[in-house]
Amino acid sequence: xxxxxxxxxxxxxxxxxxxxxxxxxxxxxxxxxxxxxxxxxxxxxxxxxxxxxxxxxxxxxxxxxxxxxxxxxxxxxxxxxxxxxxxxxxxxxxxxxxxxxxxxxxxxxxxxxxxxxxxxxxxxxxxxxxxxxxxxxxxxxxxxxxxxxxxxxxxxxxxxxxxxxxxxxxxxxxxxxxxxxxxxxxxxxxxxxxxxxxxxxxxxxxxxxxxxxxxxxxxxxxxxxxxxxxxxxxxxxxxxxxxxxxxxxxxxxxx
Ligand code: 13P
Numbered sequence: 290x291x292x293x294x295x296x297x298x299x300x301x302x303x304x305x306x307x308x309x310x311x312x313x314x315x316x317x318x319x320x321x322x323x324x325x326x327x328x329x330x331x332x333x334x335x336x337x338x339x340x341x342x343x344x345x346x347x348x349x350x351x352x353x354x355x356x357x358x359x360x361x362x363x364x365x366x367x368x369x370x371x372x373x374x375x376x377x378x379x380x381x382x383x384x385x386x387x388x389x390x391x392x393x394x395x396x397x398x399x400x401x402x403x404x405x406x407x408x409x410x411x412x413x414x415x416x417x418x419x420x421x422x423x424x425x426x427x428x429x430x431x432x433x434x435x436x437x438x439x440x441x442x443x444x445x446x447x448x449x450x451x452x453x454x455x456x457x458x459x460x461x462x463x464x465x466x467x468x469x470x471x472x473x474x475x476x477x478x479x480x481x482x483x484x485x486x487x488x489x490x491x492x493x494x495x496x497x498x499x500x501x502x503x504x505x506x507x508x509x510x511x512x513x514x515x516x517x518x519x520x521x522x523x524x525x526x527x528x529x530x531x532x533x534x535x536x537x538x539x540x541x542x543x544x
Contacts, residue, residue: 323535350378459496
């Protein structure tokens with residue numbers, strides 16, 4: 290059975306209390322969670338994550354890094370810093386960073402490479418804005434964003450990344466893409482990835498994912514997991530979402 294990958298993106302939210310609460314809730318849930326869970330956290334919570342998630346059943350990571358490994362970059366953190374603390378993943382190219390910090394495709398590509406140099410998994414986000422979808426430019430946009438990252442990656446490195454398709458209009462709006470819309474984009478992204486490596490990296494869907502819609506999304510052939518914002522900040526909702534994801538994975542493998 291292929292385990293779905295569930296990544297929580299807390300953005301600039303949460304607290305140590307929430308992290309403790311979430312970890313406790315997963316412990317109560319028991320060991321048979323059929324999903325792989327990664328919490329991407331604000332940097333001030335990294336040390337607590339290291340202490341609480343020592344067993345490695347749940348992994349953790351960052352939401353952004355600088356593309357350099359070290360230097361005079363006040364306020365930034367680097368991929369080697371996350372790796373040194375035991376973090377395993379980092380989001381790069383989230384649409385909030387592309388929009389709010391003017392991150393270009395090239396910057397995102399450099400950040401993905403910084404993650405790979407530090408041996409952590411970049412979660413590379415791509416996604417179209419509403420007007421781009423309305424102008425029928427979705428595929429053009431997401432392919433351009435992905436190509437910038439994968440063009441110069443050797444197949445062995447490409448297989449180590451994770452891709453997340455997050456339509457910008459679905460983020461934080463409660464208006465998720467339909468499973469069919471997600472499938473259509475994921476299948477094109479996988480075709481593109483497949484031209485450069487044998488084993489396509491996982492492609493996650495993000496944008497208003499909740500416990501109630503996760504199973505339908507994961508029932509799609511090319512949706513390998515989800516990237517979850519708001520619903521990852523409510524313990525009971527997120528634990529339920531992960532449990533439903535695990536159940537769906539079992540159904541997929543039985544069907
Ligand atoms: P929401 O789940 O709150 O829509 O956020 C999605 C997201 O941006 C995850 O990276």
